[in-house]
Amino acid sequence: MVRYREDYKKYYDSYANADSPKLRDTNPSVVIVPGVGLFGFGKNKKEARITTEFFINAIHVMAGANALESGTAPDPLPQAKTGEQSKEFTQFHNYVALPRSEAFRIEYWALEEAKLQRMPPEAEFSRKIVLVIGGASGIGREVVLLVAKKGAHVMVSDFDSAGAESVAQGAAALSLKEQISHTRVDLSKNASVADAVSFTVAQFGGIDCVVNTAAIYPVAATDGELTESQWANAFLINVTGNYLLARQTEWVFKDQNLPGSVVLTGSANAVVPKKGSEAYDTSKAALNHLVRELAIKLGPHMRVNGIAPATVVAGSTMFPRDRVMQSLDKYKIGYSADEDTEGLRSKLADFYAQRTLTKRPILPQDCAHAIVWLLGEQSAKTTGHIIPVDGGLTEAFLR
């Protein structure tokens, strides 16, 4: 690679004159590894694909020229303007390559340079690859849509594969189809997380940002007690799954040797104790500390942060009708059993909003904006922290 860059620079220096556009990227855009395959590189998947298509096409042109071979090539070559110029062309059997000076003139053509200069500026997440676990619903879905709009390559990953596919379709409509993909993952299974990570690397060539919003809120049976397996499952998904995710992506970040960002999703419940949600609340408290531990373990390349939302009713599958009715009963909010679920949910959201300092329901988009800030360069100096997105909940103020 170092040699290629040096050779490219020499090629530029040999043919450039005072009016030539400046030296461009000296990295190869196609790399062939014998016995393995052909790898295309570009600022996005589309560019990498087109580059390899050109390369393969050139191979076909060579093959076609050789298939038409009919003895020795004429001298001088018909492509040359003069007999002398004929010597500058490289020949491989019947295939004739342009002289390097001509190739340079095409590559650094003033009109080509003018076109490049007029390209729209790259978006914030152009060249970034974002893996979103929990992307089929709620906050994860909004993260997918937001980073897709900001130019990212996105892998939408979720236990709910149909949901992930549908969100991926929505994201593709905001971006480029080939920049968005989806896959099923079960965060509670190490092998499944490893597969989702490998699939992302195979689709897009790496990973720059990892988001997890997936979690479960176990609901007790009528006796108010969770079973042991419900309790264990809450910790398996809400805590251990996050650890597995960091462990399975660590090698990618190390191999890339580039800065990366991980954002996990906690909850205001991590610091506000409540009756009846002990497993969920303690799992989220553990997650807060995991964020700090992982920030230490995975630095300096990977930053690890979290957000702590409170009661995001809109768009969430965490508030099914029975949980909403239980909460309305708990807070003695009047409702009729005939009311539709959306009506009940908005009653609950309004109630929660009144408990906050800002008095407005918290939306999944609010949480997505905080996550995306933590993913981007603007938060490059923040790691090991949890940002509340709770509307201003005085009980959750950090002491």
Ligand SMILES: NC(=O)c1ccc[n+]([C@@H]2O[C@H](COP(=O)([O-])OP(=O)(O)OC[C@H]3O[C@@H](n4cnc5c(N)ncnc54)[C@H](O)[C@@H]3O)[C@@H](O)[C@H]2O)c1
């Ligand atoms: N909604 C709230 O009020 C609220 C409040 C505080 C914290 N949070 C936290 O925010 C995060 C997202 O909440 P949401 O409202 O968007 O939830 P949601 O239920 O709408 O979305 C969660 C997604 O996680 C997926 N998922 C669940 N288990 C999984 C598993 N084992 N493997 C892979 N995917 C799995 C689900 O299929 C779902 O698509 C959660 O971590 C939650 O604890 C939510």
